[in-house]
Amino acid sequence: MTAPNGFLTGRGYSHERMAAAATTERDQTIVIRPPKGFAGLGVADLWRFRELLLFLTWRDIKIRYKQTLLGAAWAILQPFLTMIVFTLVINHIGRIKTPIPYPLFALSTLALWYYFSNSVNLTSASLVGSSALITKVYFPRISVVLSPIFAGLVDYCLAFCLVLGAMAYYSFAPPLHALLVPLFVVLAGLMALGLGLALSALNVSYRDIRYAVPFVLQLWLWASPVAYPGSVIPERYKLIYTLNPMTGVIEGYRWALLGTGHVRPLHLGISIGTALVLLLGGALYFSRAERAFADVI
Amino acid sequence: MSSELAIEAHGLGKRYVLGERGRSPLRRNREELWALRDVEFAVERGNAVGVVGHNGAGKTTLLKILSRITAPSTGEARIRGSVGSLLEVGTGFHPELSGRDNVYLNGAILGMRRREIKAKFDEIVAFAEVERFIDTPVKRYSSGMYVRLAFAVAAHLEPDILIVDEVLAVGDASFQRKCLGKMGEVSNEGRTVVFVSHNMAAVRSLTSKAVWLDHGRVAADGPTGEVVSQYLASTIDEEVSGVVDLRENASRRTVSKYTAQRVRFTSVSLLDPDDQPTLAFGEGAPLRVDMRFDVREPVRFLELYVRVKSTEGQRLFSSFAGQIESTIYAGRYRAICEIPENPLRPGRYVIELVARAADPEDIVPTALVFAVEAGHLEEENLRYLTTADGIVRVRSSWSGVERDELPAGTLEREPRLVGP
DSSP, X not given: OOHHHHHHHTTOOOSHHHHTTSOXXXXXXXXXXXXXXXXXXXXHHHHHTHHHHHHHHHHHHXXXXXXXXXXXXXXXXXXXXXXXXXXXXXXXISOOOOSSOHHHHHHHHHHHHXXXXXHHHHHHHHHHHTHHHHTTOOSOTHHHHHHHHHHHHHHHHHHHXXXXXXXXXXXXXXXXXXXXXXXXXXXXXXXXXHHHHXXXXXXXXXXXXXXXXXXXXXXXXXXXXXXXXXXXXXXXXXXXXXXXXXXXXXXXXXXXXXXXXXXXXHHHHHHHXXXXXXXXXXHHHHXXXXXXXXXXX | OXXXXXXXXXXXXXXXXXXXXXXXXXXXXXXXXEEEEEEEEEEETTOEEEEEOOTTSSHHHHHHHHTTSSOOSEEEEEEESOEEEESSXXXXXXXXXXXXXXXXXXXXXXXXXXXXXHHHHHHHHHHHTOGGGTTSBGGGSOXXXXXXXXXXXXXXXXXXXXXXXXXXXXXXXXXXXXXXXXXXXXXXXXXXXXXXXXXXXXXXHHOSEEEEEETTEEEEEXXXXXXXXXXXXXXXXXXXXXXXXXXXXXXXXXOSTTOOOSEEEEEEEEEOTTSOBOSEEETTOOEEEEEEEEEOSOBSSBEEEEEEEETTOOEEEEEEOXXXXXXXXXXXXXXXXXXXXXXXXXXXXXXXEEEESSSEEEEEEEEEEEEEEOOOOSOHHHHTOOGGGOSBOOOOOOOOOOOOOSOTTOOOSSOOOOOO
16 A cells, blocks of 8 residues: 555554564464364463463462452461461360460461362352453463462462461471472362362353352361361261361371371372362363353353 | 465354253253354465454354354364454453553463563553553553553554454544554555454455355355445345335334324435436445425425435434425425435435425435445545544545745745835
8 A cells, every 4th residue: 555554554663673573383273173072171272372371370469459458468367367266266165185286286277278268269260250351362261270279379378478477486396398398289289270170161151150169168178177187086977087188188288387197198199089080070071161161151 | 475375264154052051951942043154265375354244144253263262063264373363452451450461461362472562562552652551550541541552452463364353443533543554554464364344444445355244154255345345235125126115114204293294205216327226326426316205285385305314313414405485286296306426435324304394294214225335436535534534525635745844833824025
């Protein structure tokens, strides 16, 4: 085009200059077909869009406490206030005795529990919460499920600082095998991811999930040895206690960090096994449901 | 021109199941809707292709399949090269985040790399004209600023294939023109563009080929000019003959106690230069409105009006016959109103007929719907204006743009002779 084009483009933005920076994947051919069977989770695409995952995680961290008075203090207040309630109810009224000071005992596992339960909560709502994105642009949908799990680690670290503070207060020295703590955090994260994949995809079709998840998580907290040591479980509830996949994670975590209680291989095995089954099943279900997200959401 | 295909689609189809989404396995006989059916088309690398069609013709569904947002039910599409799709501007903008953060986030969502965004950041902000507010949360932006920033990010996408859905329908006129310019640049760079729009002027100026979708199928495919003309011709579906009978047509007329009905329009048609009834005119072509009416009782001071309105009902202009002072006796009459050069932009328009004496006699708000098609206007300054610049078009001429050599504050064109 001649003169009028110059007129339209105004300031003549140079594209040649930018062309070098552009990422071109000329030879890549995308084939779009009706999906059959289990499509992949798009791991290759997830890698291509890794920066998006980074940005989504960073967004989740940045907006979590926007326009709140207390800001990130909420990450500490949640486990701290729960610990106070637990100390009153379980320790003073319920008279459950622990080998180490109860506030420290409860606080340490609460930090992990909040990481797990917030992750499950946020991931299960993630796809529906991103419906504006999902219906308007292509990206690996698993990114929005992953980002709260990564973003939650920041809250966990803040809460962990509180645990360190409590250790200092009670002059408690953690054992050497406290170095194993990250492994249990990762295990909790994987468990949340497996659940999150399945629940977020289910939530797209059935919004019942939104009501069920917070409720079930509340019950689950009481079924898990967060507020009490495993030793107080009566014999007749032992089976349920053993089958709870969070038992192994929490017992192991407490053992690693505080050196109290034991890691029972059976409990840990059930935890790891459940996490793997959830991850696999969640991923399969997610990849199958993914194709219809934009149509159903 | 390279003959290599950037996009190929074979037998693409998309089926939706209608009804409430509770997915009860008990309900079996649910209605199906094919939003797309057997769609075949190909786009050569570096071409810009327009997709036109009525609302609900499947245009957006096609774009969603090509941009991998939703999967097709049948068929296959092959896309060679990286794809950037713009079905909306500002996808993923978060109101709590600052303009700066949103540029990065939105860029990443659209598939840009961080260093790419970083390299273009200043350009994006300058394009959007929001330099002063870049660190303010976008929820505090005016809607204009928000849209400008969102579009600026999108406009700096550099995929091999750009898929765009009607995003130009945003922002003020000058910004729209800027975006059209930017898109023009994109298609000139050898990038493949697929562009959906209801703005036929934009489709014509930006694309060389077009696909017309009708009820999910490809109705026509070829050079933009031809396809758009065919599509526009199809939009005039009501009157095939071009002559509208107004005698029995209660739906077109305001029958009310406010009209005396001594005068009653019986038919109306638009005539082309050969006196043939037609419903499609070129831009700038003469319009002749041929109306016939019955007079039942003698009427004095009859006034006839032809009003041209937009399909939304806004009156664009009227033509008035002047008051006819002599008495018109009962009988059949005919009048022709001629507009030598219509000032209308491409689109659909409505003709309203009004007859009144002391009181309104007859009012036919939707006497006839006709179309103005984009024609080849000779004047470049007319061709490049879009509907965003105004509903009507007038001829105008400009003096050449010259450097203003006069000292500031002097308004005179000619240097005045100053006496000694």
